Amino acid sequence: MVADKSGEARQQQEEIRRQKERWEQETVAGSLRRSPERQEAFATPSGIPVARLYTPADVEVDYLRDLGFPGEYPFTRGVQPTMYRGRLWTMRQYAGYGTAEESNRRYRFLLESGTTGLSVAFDLPTQIGYDSDHPMAEGEVGKVGVAIDTLEDMETLFEGIPLDRVTTSMTINATAPILLAMYVAVAEKQGVPPEKLGGTIQNDILKEYAARGTYIYPPRPSMRLITDIFAWCAKHMPNWNTISISGYHIREAGATAVQEVAFTLANGIAYVQAALEAGLEVDTFAPRLSFFFAAHNDFFEEIAKFRAARRLWARIMRERFGARNPRSWMLRFHTQTAGSTLTAQQPENNIVRVTIQALAAVLGGTQSLHTNAYDEALALPTERSARIALRTQQILAHESGVTETVDPLAGSYYVEYLTSEIERRALAYIEKIDAMGGAVAAIEQGYIQREIQEAAYRYQQEVESGQRVVVGVNRYQVEEEPPTDLLQVDPAVAERQKERIARVKARRDGTLVAERLDALRRAARGNENLMPYILEAVKAYATLGEIADALRDVFGEYRPAEIF
Amino acid sequence: MEERIRILVAKPGLDGHDRGAKVIARAFRDAGFEVIYTGIRQTPAQIAEAALQEDVDVVALSSLSGAHNTLFPRVVAELRARGLEDVLVIGGGIIPAADIPRLQAAGVAAIFTPGTPTSEAIAFVRNWFAARRAPAGA
Numbered sequence: 001m002v003a004d005k006s007g008e009a010r011q012q013q014e015e016i017r018r019q020k021e022r023w024e025q026e027t028v029a030g031s032l033r034r035s036p037e038r039q040e041a042f043a044t045p046s047g048i049p050v051a052r053l054y055t056p057a058d059v060e061v062d063y064l065r066d067l068g069f070p071g072e073y074p075f076t077r078g079v080q081p082t083m084y085r086g087r088l089w090t091m092r093q094y095a096g097y098g099t100a101e102e103s104n105r106r107y108r109f110l111l112e113s114g115t116t117g118l119s120v121a122f123d124l125p126t127q128i129g130y131d132s133d134h135p136m137a138e139g140e141v142g143k144v145g146v147a148i149d150t151l152e153d154m155e156t157l158f159e160g161i162p163l164d165r166v167t168t169s170m171t172i173n174a175t176a177p178i179l180l181a182m183y184v185a186v187a188e189k190q191g192v193p194p195e196k197l198g199g200t201i202q203n204d205i206l207k208e209y210a211a212r213g214t215y216i217y218p219p220r221p222s223m224r225l226i227t228d229i230f231a232w233c234a235k236h237m238p239n240w241n242t243i244s245i246s247g248y249h250i251r252e253a254g255a256t257a258v259q260e261v262a263f264t265l266a267n268g269i270a271y272v273q274a275a276l277e278a279g280l281e282v283d284t285f286a287p288r289l290s291f292f293f294a295a296h297n298d299f300f301e302e303i304a305k306f307r308a309a310r311r312l313w314a315r316i317m318r319e320r321f322g323a324r325n326p327r328s329w330m331l332r333f334h335t336q337t338a339g340s341t342l343t344a345q346q347p348e349n350n351i352v353r354v355t356i357q358a359l360a361a362v363l364g365g366t367q368s369l370h371t372n373a374y375d376e377a378l379a380l381p382t383e384r385s386a387r388i389a390l391r392t393q394q395i396l397a398h399e400s401g402v403t404e405t406v407d408p409l410a411g412s413y414y415v416e417y418l419t420s421e422i423e424r425r426a427l428a429y430i431e432k433i434d435a436m437g438g439a440v441a442a443i444e445q446g447y448i449q450r451e452i453q454e455a456a457y458r459y460q461q462e463v464e465s466g467q468r469v470v471v472g473v474n475r476y477q478v479e480e481e482p483p484t485d486l487l488q489v490d491p492a493v494a495e496r497q498k499e500r501i502a503r504v505k506a507r508r509d510g511t512l513v514a515e516r517l518d519a520l521r522r523a524a525r526g527n528e529n530l531m532p533y534i535l536e537a538v539k540a541y542a543t544l545g546e547i548a549d550a551l552r553d554v555f556g557e558y559r560p561a562e563i564f
Numbered sequence: 565m566e567e568r569i570r571i572l573v574a575k576p577g578l579d580g581h582d583r584g585a586k587v588i589a590r591a592f593r594d595a596g597f598e599v600i601y602t603g604i605r606q607t608p609a610q611i612a613e614a615a616l617q618e619d620v621d622v623v624a625l626s627s628l629s630g631a632h633n634t635l636f637p638r639v640v641a642e643l644r645a646r647g648l649e650d651v652l653v654i655g656g657g658i659i660p661a662a663d664i665p666r667l668q669a670a671g672v673a674a675i676f677t678p679g680t681p682t683s684e685a686i687a688f689v690r691n692w693f694a695a696r697r698a699p700a701g702a
Contacts, residue, residue, distance in 0.1 A: 124578035124629055128605075136607070139634030140578050213580015213604045253583045340583070344678040377678045379660055380630075453586050460587050464681045473679045482661030489630060562603035564573075564586040564593075 016057040028052070044301040045459075046256040048421045054413035061416050066311065070406045072326075074314040076307050076419070077407040078365040079330045084403035090368035091393045092169055092334065096121035096146040097380055098493045100156035103146040107161060109383060113390055117199075117368060118161070119169040121145030122179070127214040129175050129548025132497035142493035144380075145171070149497060149543050150504045154182040155189065164192040168199035169244070169334065169368075174216040176203040177225055178547050181535040184237075200241035200290055200334070203229060206267040206439055207246050209560065210448045211253040216548060219440050221555035225530065226271060227278040230285040232531035241290040243271060244334060247309075250448075251294040252340045254456020257305045258422055260293065262429030263439070263448055265313055269430070270439040272321055282321050286328035295357035295364075296338045302357070303409055304418030306333070306364025312423050335361035336370040342377040346472040347483060350374035355392050362396055363409055369393055379486035446561065453564060501543060508541040516540050517550045524554040569693055571622040574602040574611040576639055579629035584656060588624060591682035597689075608635060612642030615651060622689055625655040625672070632659050637670035644671075652692055654685065 042050040051058065061067060068074060071081030080086060093115050096103040107118055122145040125137035131149050132141045141147050148154055158168075163186065172179045180201050184194050205222040208215040215222065226243065233242045247255075247264035255263065268289065275285050293309065295302050313331035317323045337357035342350045351374045358371050371389040373381030381389065397403060409415045436442045443449070462468035469475050520533040530551075537547050573589040575582055582604050593599040600618050602611060615623050623643065625636055636655050643651050655667065656676040664675045673692070676685050 124580075128578050130578075136578065136605075138577075138638075139631035140629060143630035144579075208580070213582065214578075252581075254587075342678075377658065379658070453590075456583050457587055457590050460591070460682065464683060470679075474681075484662070486660050486662075491633075560603060562601055564589045564599075564601050 013057045016055050020055055045298050046258040046301060048418065054417055056413060059413050059416045061420065067410060073329055074311045075330055076311040077410055079332055083365060083406040088397050089366050090117040091115050091390060092117040092119045092368045092370055093386060093390055094119040094121050094370045098142040098489050099496055100146055100153045104157055104159055113387055114394065115390055117167045119370060122172055123147045126544060127172060127175060129216050129545060131501055131543050131545030132494055133501055134545055141497055142489050147497045149501050150541050151182050151185055151538050152504050154186050158186050163187045163190055164196045171202050173202050173205050173208050173214055175544060175548055176201045177229055177531060177534045178544050181538040184535060185539050194236045195238055197237055198239040200244050202246060203243040204246045206270060206443060207249050209443045210250060211452060212249040215558050217555040218558045223274045227275045228529045228531055230275050231280055232529055234284045242288045244290050244292045246292040248292050248294045248336055250452060253452050254459060255452045256455050257301050258425045259451060259455060261305055261309045261422060262426040266430050266433045266439040269316065282323045283325040283328050286317060286323050287325060291331055291333035293333055293335050294338045295335050295361040297341055297353060297356060299356055299360050300415055301418055302360035303364045304415050304422055307419045308422035312426060332367045334368045335366040337372045339372055339376055342372060343470065343473050344377040347374050347378060349472055351388060358392055358396055362402055365407060375486060378483060382485060382487045504541055512540045513542045517542055517546060520550045521554055524551055568598050569622060570598045570620040571624055572600050572615050572618060572620040573624045574606055575604045575626055576606055576608055576611055576635040577627055577629060577631040578605055579627050580604050581628040585626040588682055588685060592686060595686045608638040608642045611639050612646055615643060615648060616646050622652045627657045632657060633663055636667050636672050640671035
């Protein structure tokens, strides 16, 4: 790896190359005759060829240009100058189910167990803008997260949790403005002003169309809601991450590591462009953009992925968008270990998978981390399995020693080769998406969905043919009894939520609610920022469904064309 | 040549995780079945209506959100209400073993949980129809 192509360095490279050829002929060839390699050729799951051996001659990296120093452009080595020597990553366990009371209890349990940030899972009706008493919510209330219908539920959810002392991440997209408004209103009741609040809303609608499915409105008005949040938070919530541009779900839907980087950053570019078109100046909102990636099993490819994503985003923000604030160049990200790699068979093995994945995230320089519980291919985690997941992070943080120096794998010939390859291949995808008219157009044309599905199907075929080994699934199987200690969500949740809505509706000022919903509709027809109107509606105890419906009246609903 | 089996792959409820549904849809298609995929967010009535309109032999349901105990039996009921007595209903997703007997009692013939090869689901459907068509003497 040479910075300058000075004569001496070039000579050394040449010499290494020559010696490597000699080694192949003299040493390797004989060994191969005696015992051939396990496969004809090796490749990462993204299809990047993996050579037998990497040497300095295989890596084209200019240290100062491509790696640099942590906390400085292009941030390949990390966004903080001291990384985990200063502060460990935030251990942020995604949780929530049933009613606000039950989830509040789980959050307090996690905080007492040493988790350092909250991460709220909402149920699907909350995510898609239906109240718990809506016919579409049937069977789904409180299942994959907590059910929130009105501000009252949100007050219960955070009861006894001082919002100026924790940061909260909310996995919420189409209804993000409503839940953000509720959070602001709860904080206000606790006496905490919005500028003191720290946390993240996912607010990334593009990946919902491409992979996750909780969209409500068509892309254009959805992008407006997002840029309204950027603008409102720039004024009122300087410490809030206004979006978490998410590769996680794209990856979970089947994408490769390269596609995860490419499609996520392509979506990021679309958000930046939308905000610029809405008249915002890049350095006012770009420092609050954050990212969310998955950590899968292919250890070195994952580490390289995080490093490549950081470098590529820094270059895009500085060179393409002309951002001048270094914070605008930084790709800060949350990581979750990959749910799709968990097996229902021999579930304890998942603890090992999660450990490998979490270690990759830490070596890749993540800012926060969720480790999955071993029983999540079967059900929501129990307290016991959730604790083991958190303990896995604590062992990495306090016992493994990987935190003691910054970016310890830099300079590994293999990791640097992979980092450059992932960046190059992701950039090629981004250029293709640019040529299609950007991420919104590529999603509308079904291009990104098709690419993801192709990769998902290929993976499944590899598993079924045995070419890809999944321990306990297609090799090393055992006869086993189905586990019995699984978490069950109380089926009475839906009934309890329906009663609560009725109670709130009976108590609130109905005329005020109607006025504020009308005002929201009027504003939605114009160009004003919608956040103040949503906040007013929330404070009058309008339900989430009523607010989402007011916007449905104006924006309509998105209907996808199905392809498989 | 045997008549092609028509299968409707459907996502009841609000769950958007359709990686599995799409993979299974494609696997059935590649295995020679005629496949229709409803897309996400379908009500039980919409699924039954699609099954009727498309004249399918099989309805394959997928849910990863935990709503299966409510939604799968309701799909069966909606199918039967439309006179689709013979339509084979199967399901898949994150479904705890303890729930399976209840779903089978409600008329879901088989549940395929994570890690099941697509070939197993395909074989199940083939055998089901082979068994039913054979006594007719073909």
